[in-house]
Amino acid sequence: MSPRAYLVPAALAVWSTALTGLLWTWWAGVAIGLLAAAVGGVALRRWRPAAMAIAVVGPVAACWIGVQAHEAAHHPLRAAAGHGGATTLRLELADRPRGVRTNGFGSRAGGVELVLVRATLVGDGGRVTVLAPAASWRELLPGQELSARGTLVAARSGELTVAVLRVRGPPREVTPAPVWQQAAEALRAGLRDASGTLDPEPAGLLPALVVGDTSGLSPRVVDEFRTSGLAHVLAVSGANLAILCGAVLLLLRLAQFGPRGRAAGAMAALVGFVVLAGPEPSVLRAAVMGAIALLALVLGRERSALPALAAGVVLLVLYDPELAVDAGFGLSVVATAALVLLAPRWAAWLRDRGVPVGLAEALAVPAAANLATAPLVAGISGQVSLVAVVANLLVGPLVAPATVLGVLAAVVAQVHLDTARFVVEIAGPAVWWLIVVGRHAATVPGASVAWPAGWLGGVLLAGAVLAAYGVLRLRRARALVVAVVAGAAVVLVPVGVVSSRWPGADWAVVACDVGQGDAVVLATAERDRAVLVDTGPEPASVLACLRRLGVRRLPLVVLSHLHADHIGGLAAVLAERGVGAVAVGPSRQPEWAWKEVRALARAAGVQVLELGVGRRLSWPGLEIDVVGPRVVPTGEENTAVNDASVVLRASTAAGRVLLTGDVELAGQAALLGGHTDLRADVLKVPHHGSRFSSPEFLAAVRPRVALVSVGAKNRYGHPSGPLIDAMARQGVQVLRTDRDGDTAVLPGPQGPRVARRGG
16 A cells, blocks of 8 residues: 555544444444454554554544444433423534525525524533524624523434524523634624625625625525536635635745745634634634645645545544534545645646646646546535536636635724725625626536436446546547547537427426425417416526526516415526516515515516406416405415415416416315316416315316426425325326426327426
């Protein structure tokens, strides 16, 4: 074994011990650690340094991680959380409160903005996750102790967290934050205040780029960066520290400081950045990885990088075993390994073939990082970005100056805010360019392709990457591989761009797969113009669906009712598509959602209309009649809001379509009592296929095709099995977005036909 790699087996042993102990059970983790130590003992004579490292680290990991996993598994609070119930806990916060997208419309649940924060129990150190209202918890800092009363909920498996505490009220008996945490928050607040001089999207991106503060980041930018392979710039990583410390080293070198002075300056910058971003586990992880990247790239000592990386993994996983199952940690380790092992070789290979030095490194670094992390990204997101390398190449030169200027602005803001704003203005064009690249890359046809999610997807792509690499190493096979790839590019790319394989040019209705929510698109005679009924729970899915359909203009967006799973994507739709008007029904509940809809429409310069029964709307190729609600229930409870849903009857090229929102039994009875002609060829099944659909209502509609917009494995039990079986027995063709994906209805010679995109 290479001397440089002697710590790699030890790192793998520690990582495997933690993975097994968390994902399976504590005793299995102990067994893996002891087994690794035994293997090290057997191999001691042949691979002495590596075997000694495993023999020492294995038992340590087995005991240390096994004890923590055992204590978490048998913690009394875990058993109490399984039964629920209210309790009061004394906690010490472990990190800053983070906004959480609980239902897709902002970070709201029932009109209350929420944050998630990790904490430890004062006294025994058990880990607890707190879900609390943002208004009274957002300003808290790590290190503060407090009392919180809430309802216990069982924690997810694969964590050392013993319980989740859902809190409705403010914290009590709060102690002051440590001085260094107050200093860090002052720096972050200064950066946010200074960034306010930019437009909203760049103002939200700069703090995310510099210190991982995503509180002001729009969901649209997050989705576009994920699709284009730029999501890594939104999180604190070793790259942030490598950029900052590299800039410090360069300045000190120009100032003719010696090696010790430069090293001291870089270390001071690293410590200062940890203070700025907050000394939390994710930031400490980035500090270790950033130091390793500096060691390899700035100091040019590649031989020391690999053992340093392995040592970093050992120390970090022993410090916090949960990092072993953290996606960010895995991405950071793999990307750093690619940076120190693959990128220099690839850059040298390009330089040997005449590529200029700067361009060779600019090409090699993003290519190596994206190729190495692709299996993990695919397993996490269920998609593979095909534009990631190009997008990273385009933004790479500007990430470093934007990061350095952002850090400078945060520091200067403590002295003179206007000067900090001037610094931010200088960084503004670079931040704007990142948004432009992410936006345009995400809209490229085929920018990302679907891939199996989870462990299976990651393993499959890893196998494909390794197989391709092995084939390319065979000289005789290179020409064949290049020919196949070139042929695929010449044939498949133009076909994918020019012609739409799904759903076909004559689609009339599409139920978009937006998870547990609704978004239905009705085509007009103009192919790039359509009417959108509901916008789903979050922006990513509905925007992707509209892009796939080639819809650029929306003369009308109808919100059947104001629940979050129907209006969550409204802000992004208003921002990205040309919207003529937003239409709502007579209900104004929940009040918080109504206020937000009006504010979003006002900001976009779009009129809000009310649709009443009897109103008719028409466009070339599409006619819509408003047939409900016949009775408008009062009250804010979910059933009343559902029964106030706008019910539409649309005449399309594929036949008549009935769109029912979430109308339940009372609302359906009112429609039947109004003697309305409900017959339709296509029915958008009410309320995601819940059991609250009456046989009389279905008999009155008599659909040939039923569209169920529903999220996979949702916690509501939708759709109802008896309801689906009843429709199937009546000869109705039932399509579900959780299984069929985006589902289109098209005209056919004998009635409507369907085209599934695939779930």
